[in-house]
Amino acid sequence: MFEQTLTLLLAGEFICNVRYQDAWRFLEDENQRHEVDAFLGKLGRRLARTRQGGAWFAAYQTIGPTERKAMRDGFAEIKHHLRLLVGFFVHLMQAMRQDQFLAPGSLIEANRLIGAIDENPNLRGELQSLAGLAKGPTGDGTHRGMLDRLLRKLRDEGYLVLANPERQIYAVTGKIEYLQEVVDFLMSHQSIPDELAEESDADTHQETLL
Structure with a gap:
């Protein structure tokens, strides 16, 4: 092993x-x-x-020019894409009155999610805005197709696994904790530092970036 x-x-x-x-x-x-x-x-x-x-x-272990670039790239991906996805699922879970949000082991049932989206115009609008974030075929243009693409993106990024293919139930992985840490950091710093190794806060968070 x-x-x-x-x-x-x-x-x-x-x-x-x-x-x-x-x-x-x-x-x-x-x-x-x-x-x-x-x-x-x-x-x-x-x-x-x-x-x-x-x-x-x-x-x-240490942060040099190569590592610094990789860290900036990681920040950029989360800042421009994944943070928006997380915000969408936060609102969605709130609409479903689910208290625990995206903790490791939590289950996300696609059929329940689409039901909540269909009943909430705000969620439908957010879903349409986010639909372009996921790469790959555009699908049939339905809300369910858009949701499936976003779920697949989170799965491909390692934040979800498909626990039950027949019922379309996803399980949240431990990587979500990393995402939440970086999102919190970005929310506090609104911009991506050009020289992360020289930022004291960024040094504190360097271990959360690959």
Whole structure:
């Protein structure tokens, strides 16, 4: 399991109990975790965990020009796309009167979501505005088609897994904690720093960016 876990980490994956259960259990052992961290150290990386503890990932040990560019790119993707998606699903869950929003292990049932959208003009408008964010075929232009594209985008980005294909039920992964941390950071800093390594707040958050 050592090799598989390292492969996932070095590929930029977030290891959680929802998406990668075997690797998650492997990292729960302190000795095995230490071995993984030691190996990552030889490659300029280190093992890190989201603040709420829902996912492990590989973070940079030091921030140079190459790492800084990767961090800026990561901020840009979230700032311009994923933050909007998260905002949409926040409103959607509120409309469904669901208290717990996008925590690791939470379930999202597409059929229930589309019902809430059909009953709420504001959500329909937001859905239409966001429909262009997801790449790929445009679909049939229906609200359900638009919702499915957004769910697939979050799945392709590693924030969801399709837990029940027949019922179209998605499970939220631990990577959502990373997204929430970065969204909070962006909400406080409204712009992406040009020189992240020179920003004290950005240094504090460097471990949340790959």
